[in-house]
């Protein structure tokens with residue numbers, strides 16, 4: 582296991598910006614040298630397409646991409662064929678909403694939670710509207726969690742889809758995924774369960790067999806990988822019954838002109854899963870870089886990462902509470918152990934946008950706004966929050982600089 586101290590040395594951005602205090606890892610994680618090297622290495626030494634060429638360079642590129650698929654499958658406890666490459670969580674959810682459309686009947690309902698990122702809200706809101714179904718939103722308890730009793734009041738025999746996040750990108754709440762899936766399937770064995778794992782992957786252990794969810798999506802860039810690659814996991818038995826999302830090159834075995842040849846029911850023969858869902862040239866460099874990101878995480882160890890994130894989150898919670906007392910409102914679970922590595926808050930007298938700007942001038946990067954979670958902010962009845970989020974390279978000194986910067990911001994606004 583790699584020493585988690587001194588981790589900043591693995592991230593070239595800190596050589597270019599030695600004064601950077603990066604507290605926006607929930608938006609995107611910084612990239613370690615090994616990932617950057619894998620991306621540039623692909624362009625320098627391979628630079629060929631996948632799944633088509635019969636010459637060695639193209640075969641090697643295909644092998645690297647498929648190697649990443651195998652690593653990804655091991656990373657989440659899936660079979661290789663159950664891993665589909667997309668461009669991100671957003672595309673994974675839109676893909677699902679498209680191919681699952683026929684499963685949603687008029688007067689069914691689709692259930693989501695009040696803590697959704699828009700990427701796991703809007704595709705279901707639109708699908709429900711288009712199919713004449715009802716969108717049900719599970720409200721949150723005061724501590725930012727989802728009460729099982731309230732879940733039971735929303736999920737029922739007419740629920741075709743239940744989509745929820747493993748970890749909230751605003752509250753940090755870690756949902757009991759396996760328990761939610763179990764309860765939803767008890768209430769309706771035919772339900773499809775969909776997990777948004779964008780804020781979970783690389784932070785908390787994922788095991789799709791243990792969770793028993795039907796689908797799960799996450800983005801490479803939030804777990805040290807390049808932008809442009811996302812993952813969609815689906816249970817083999819379900820994926821095999823679904824139509825393709827997009828059609829075109831790379832996803833088809835044979836194509837016949839219409840009308841089909843005698844004795845044939847359709848004009849084209851699609852590939853098996855997962856390639857049936859991967860039309861066109863993928864972001865090959867990003868996928869290969871994503872493989873290096875999984876190796877990077879493996880080199881540190883998932884539990885060491887989690888331990889570090891709990892430690893730094895606890896430190897941040899303690900310092901924020903002791904420094905600003907009643908002037909700060911912190912959202913989400915009380916204890917660091919019950920959260921992902923992020924803290925959202927409001928500070929009295931300073932709008933989150935002003936705070937982010939003042940801190941930004943000091944090279945302290947935080948996020949301010951709704952964080953693509955307008956329904957949650959509506960439920961909390963606040964226009965915006967400030968969010969700080971952590972990763973393996975976050976040190977206590979970063980949190981100390983944040984606290985000093987927040988004190989300065991209050992002075993600027995005469996508080």
Ligand code: PLP
Nearest residue numbers: 669670671698700750779780800
């Ligand atoms: N879901 C959650 C919980 C997120 O935090 C994010 C990104 O912030 C997304 C989905 C969307 O991810 P992407 O923009 O990579 O598609």
